[in-house]
Amino acid sequence: MSEQRAQTSIPATRPVERRRGWWGWFDPRGRRLGGWAFALNRLTGLGLVAYLYLHLGILSLLARGPDAWDTFVDIALNPLVLALDVVLIFGMLFHGLNGLRVGLVGYGLVASRQAALFVGLMVIGAIVLVVATLRVFA
Amino acid sequence: MNETASLRAPAHVLIVGGGGTGGALAHDLLLRGVRVTLVERGEITSGTTGRHHGLLHSGARYAVKDKESAVECIEENTILRRICPGSFELNDGLFVAITEEDVAYEPAFVEACLESGIPARRVSRAEALRLEPHLNPEMKLAVQIPDGTMDAMRMPLRFFATARHNGAVIRPWTAVTEIIVNSRTVTGVRVRDLTSGAEEVVGADLVVNATGPWAEIVARMADCDVPVQPSPGVLLAVRGRWCNMVLNRLHPSGDGDIIVPQRGLSVIGTSSWVVENPDDLGVPEDHVERMYSEGAKLVPAVRNAERRAAWSAARPLIGSRGASTGRELSRTFKCFDHAETDGVEGFVTISGGKGTTLRAMAEKTADVVCAKLGIDAPCRTRDTVLLPHSAYYLN
């Protein structure tokens, strides 16, 4: 038995850490409604924070007098900017309504029907979005 | 006390096969002071052990025709409840009479159970239907016996967890590629770690072949003969927990005559045929159909229950060649000391057994192994409570 070890000396394989990471939030394979709600909530949240800073910046134009403000209004009426306004409204509606779902479900209310609740709130949001779009472009 | 043994370094036993038998044997040998390495080519219990329906056997099925097996079962049933607390659904079971022929079988059945030490209680039709409302309303009477449900993977895993904790080297994903034989003595095995491709030779004072239906294939690697043939049976899991008690047909055994509840599923088994290759069992669709039709005789609702899974599990069938060779350690399992059967020292094959008797099988095998190694140590597994199964993963 001299050439043979009376025990195995092959080291146990060290497992390799793997996590999908935040980019995994947007992987569509296997993704269901709730997962999209989560991912979109992060995106709209970041978008709204960015918009908040933009909005404060725009309001500061008021302090620079009527000329600066008038220039801004001209830009703001540009159809491209109006389209971005619609995107903003979508972000507010989605984040708010999904937030309502997260709040309700997150405290154990309506938890068993969370997917249906999501669909229902998005339908309401879609209606409001359509009305808002029409008014923005009127 | 064997003085020579106490001066020697602890003997090293290498077990090939990570099923219930291997795990229970590793646990037993460690408590006797033996050093153990266990190698398994796949996941622990991925052979036959993990696949059965999970019956914690009362032995009642054997009582009439094979009292020795029945006694062994009820004894092990009691021991397992003690050493694996919290691992079973303990709702008892019913043997259900559907036909007049079944009814006629009942008195002999009850008497045989009681003689074997299996508590058995006759239950009227009305009471049986109150206990298990989904039973076939045409049933005539039933007998209550102490069957139970086990988790076929997690219960054996407790033996592995305890063995690992006590110092056994358990290596899954490790295949045996060669059995080293020097001068008609097995001195070790060549293994390949499939997670890395690394190979080496591991020495041992004794190698145990505990590979179930693969026993013959492994024995041939040491130039030994073990007449074990894989004999698979089909099992069917349907959606729905149709019973809390294990339901058996009250007749001498046949196909599809047991339904075992497993969480939200009901498992119906089984059938029987013979194959050559334990890695290629097949799942004959007509056998699956038979599970549906026989199961429906006990619980009509299974007929229309959605199929969750249909699979095969292979029993190790000891062939007629084995009738004259090998040593019957009990009616349900057999040990082949290859020094006696093939003139090869240092190599033992253990074969047979049921899920419920894994501890007894290990005890008797450990007795043989220790006798061969000159170790005098009693078995301590009857009263050693096992670690929880999750401890296996947390070293």
Added chain:
Amino acid sequence: MAELQTTPTHPVRFRVHRRKAGDSGGRFDTFEVPLDEHRTVLDGLVAIRTGQDPSLTFRHSCFHASCGTCGMRVNGRDVLACVTKVADTGPDVTVEPLANLPLVSDLVVEMGAFYGPFDRAGRPLVRESELLPGGERAEGIDVLTRYEDCIECGICVSACPVAGSDSRYAGPAALAAAARVVLEPRDADAPAALRFADDEHGIWRCHVAYECTEACPSNADPGGHIMRLRRAATANRVRRWFGAGRAAR
């Protein structure tokens, strides 16, 4: 013995993730396996290992969604391979290991990382069984018991977006296990389980994606259990603020 009945087979293409110790990254190997309509992804993997590549490593045991060992990502979805039929996946099957758990080899993940947090919940394996409609208990049986729904497969952890980006999150399985202890203590330590779960890396780290509940093969509803636990934790805190009830801390 009569010829075994056989069902017609079709070729199924498997793209299987491979990685061994020392490899810098994973790769995919392709195999073709003839399988009939009733066969599953696991049957395919066993056929590959038996007939084409014995070095393929993957976990499996019970073949019927009870042991939880064969959790994998099949065509991007977290499933149990033993109950995923090739008739449903289609003829092209991509098989990868579960996400968010350390990889040992090929499709085998390290379950120690799963059981670390899971065991801290202290949940017994067995719970009280539902009485079947119109049912009774047999003589000598005080309580009908059954196994917990959770089969400890790790699929919920793989599907969870938070577990994917936060290594300190306890994860849906462990939190659902803690919820079960709080809801049905048996002999376990319910206050300890609540303490474990009521934590910034516990139940409050969940953002209600509910991918866990959607993916769970055993109807254990981990998402719903986390929400129930939030109610229990909140109720407990409110009680303590008002001086009533036992402190969980």
